[in-house]
Amino acid sequence: MAAAAASANYSASIGSQGPARSVAPSSGELSVGNSKAFSFDELYEITGGFSRDNVLGEGGFGCVFKGTLADGKVVAVKQLKGGGGQGEREFQAEVEIISRVHHRHLVTLVGYCISEDHRLLVYDFVSNDTLHHHLHGRGRAAMDWPTRVRIAAGSARGLAYLHEDCHPRIIHRDIKSSNILLDDQFEAQVADFGLARLAENDVTHVSTRVMGTFGYLAPEYASTGKLTEKSDVFSFGVVLLELITGRKPVDSSRPLGDESLVEWARPLLNRAIEDQEFDGLVDPRLEGNFDDVEMFRVIEAAAACIRHSAARRPKMGQVVRVLDSLTDIDLSNGVQPGKSQMFNVANTADIRQFQRMAFGSQDFSSDYSHSRSSMSSRRDF
Numbered sequence: 170m171a172a173a174a175a176s177a178n179y180s181a182s183i184g185s186q187g188p189a190r191s192v193a194p195s196s197g198e199l200s201v202g203n204s205k206a207f208s209f210d211e212l213y214e215i216t217g218g219f220s221r222d223n224v225l226g227e228g229g230f231g232c233v234f235k236g237t238l239a240d241g242k243v244v245a246v247k248q249l250k251g252g253g254g255q256g257e258r259e260f261q262a263e264v265e266i267i268s269r270v271h272h273r274h275l276v277t278l279v280g281y282c283i284s285e286d287h288r289l290l291v292y293d294f295v296s297n298d299t300l301h302h303h304l305h306g307r308g309r310a311a312m313d314w315p316t317r318v319r320i321a322a323g324s325a326r327g328l329a330y331l332h333e334d335c336h337p338r339i340i341h342r343d344i345k346s347s348n349i350l351l352d353d354q355f356e357a358q359v360a361d362f363g364l365a366r367l368a369e370n371d372v373t374h375v376s377t378r379v380m381g382t383f384g385y386l387a388p389e390y391a392s393t394g395k396l397t398e399k400s401d402v403f404s405f406g407v408v409l410l411e412l413i414t415g416r417k418p419v420d421s422s423r424p425l426g427d428e429s430l431v432e433w434a435r436p437l438l439n440r441a442i443e444d445q446e447f448d449g450l451v452d453p454r455l456e457g458n459f460d461d462v463e464m465f466r467v468i469e470a471a472a473a474c475i476r477h478s479a480a481r482r483p484k485m486g487q488v489v490r491v492l493d494s495l496t497d498i499d500l501s502n503g504v505q506p507g508k509s510q511m512f513n514v515a516n517t518a519d520i521r522q523f524q525r526m527a528f529g530s531q532d533f534s535s536d537y538s539h540s541r542s543s544m545s546s547r548r549d550f
Contacts, residue, residue, distance in 0.1 A: 204268055205280035209287050212236065212246050219248065230363060235294060243294040244279055248287070260288040263363045266339055274327030276350060276360040295350035295358055300324075300408070304346060305417055311454035316355050317412040318463065321470075322492040323357035324349050328405060329485035331365075332398045338368045340396055344404035345385045345418070346411050366396060384418030384430065389479050399479035405488070406474025410434050413467060415452030431475055438472040441465070463495050 215236035216223050225233040231250040237243050249260050260283075267278040267290075282289040297303075300320055303312050331339040342364040350358045364380050387403035390396055407418050410430050418430045427433045437450040445465060470491055473483050 204264075204278045205291075207280050207282045207289070207291060209282055209284035209289070212282055212289055212291070215239075215244070216246055236291075242279075243296075245292045245294045247290040247292065249289065257288070260290070260363075262365065263290060263361075266362045266365045266367065270331065270335060270339065272327055272330045274323045274356070274358055275330065276358045292360070295352055295360070297351040297353050297355065299347050300349040300351060300357070300411075301345070301347035303351065304411055304415060311415070311452070314455055314459035314463070318467065318492065318495050319355055320349065320351065320357045321409060321412055321467065322489070322495065324359055324408070325405065325485060325489045325492050327357070327359040328401060329489045331359075332401065332485050338398065340366050340368055340398055341401050341404075342366060342380060342396065343382060343385075344401050344408065345382050346408055349408065368396075368398075382418075387479065388477060397479060398485070399482045402474050402482045402485060402488070403479070405485070406471050406482075407431060409467060409471035409474060413451060413464070413471060415454055434471075435475075438468060441468045442472060466491055466495060 213219065215238060216234040217236075219232070219234055223234045223236065225235050225245055227233065231248045234246045234248065235243065236246050260281075264278075264281050267276075271277075276295060277293040278290065279293060280291040282291070298306075303309055328341065328344065331341060339362075341359065341362065343361060344359070348359065348361045350360050352358070385404040385407045387400040390400040390403075407430065410416070411418065414430065414434065416430050416433075419428055420430070421428055423433070434450065440446050441450055442465075445461065447461075447464060447468075450468070451459070451464065470483075470488055474488065476482050
């Protein structure tokens with residue numbers, strides 16, 4: 170794979186603020202979690218001397234190379250650029266955080282290397298490029314709708330694990346389609362934890378210098394630097410919009426005023442939720458090959474995730490439950506998509522709560538007895 174074609178792989182902006190815990194020097198006996206400490210010579214050898222022929226991707230952080238360990242395991246070796254404390258903090262943050270997490274929808278850290286000025290991370294190789302590549306790469310065939318739903322559900326599970334099952338909580342801070350890796354079955358793995366921050370359970374937000382990727386940043390984080398899990402939720406909503414529309418988060422080739430995917434999509438989301446009218450919003454490359462009820466649910470999820478008010482966005486656990494109700498259809502002994510009871514609007518509290526968020530209701534109590542017709546018509550997309 171040429172470096173230019175694969176530049177989206179494993180890539181993200183560099184940045185980590187505040188004090189970082191020290192990482193001990195590399196040695197053959199040292200390990201962080203279940204990860205191994207590699208020598209620089211080992212990684213030099215398995216990547217062919219960090220050959221350009223083995224480049225998987227590159228960006229502001231440095232370069233990622235494909236390599237094969239002595240046991241035949243294929244890995245991705247992330248070589249961070251040197252040059253000061255920021256790169257060191259980036260490395261330490263990523264080692265500390267990724268060594269804490271173990272989930273099928275999060276990329277797995279195999280090991281790391283600290284040798285003089287060299288800082289490298291070794292990950293499982295994920296074979297099928299990134300979501301960004303499959304959605305936006307030139308000459309790519311259109312990804313079908315069931316695959317898009319599977320990717321949305323898998324990446325949502327990984328993100329929900331970081332927010333709700335890790336202690337302290339982990340805020341990723343750079344959720345985007347190029348940080349969602351895909352295997353040969355199009356199962357998603359969330360990658361690149363260099364910008365991630367830990368949040369203690371009694372802390373409402375983390376104040377930090379704004380880092381991330383333009384087009385995905387939550388408005389309150391971009392304007393104040395106050396980071397919460399809901400900042401990740403907004404970014405995930407942008408990914409859902411990419412899956413729905415096939416458009417990039419920012420596209421300078423679009424007409425003036427339509428460059429931002431979020432701002433372009435807001436009125437179309439409103440119309441889709443009110444009238445179930447998807448024309449103009451849904452990726453035309455799908456050629457109408459999707460279940461209307463499934464599409465409606467994902468549109469509701471996207472609309473709720475990108476709300477202006479962080480407090481009124483859903484938690485990732487809620488997003489997972491809604492998306493899982495779509496992906497589980499294939500496991501229900503022949504029940505056709507859209508025909509299962511789980512698609513009944515009034516079937517679950519989670520879906521009804523979700524509709525309130527999408528429709529703009531300001532009542533988020535546990536009282537779900539109101540019908541859809543009683544929801545506030547006010548929009549806050």
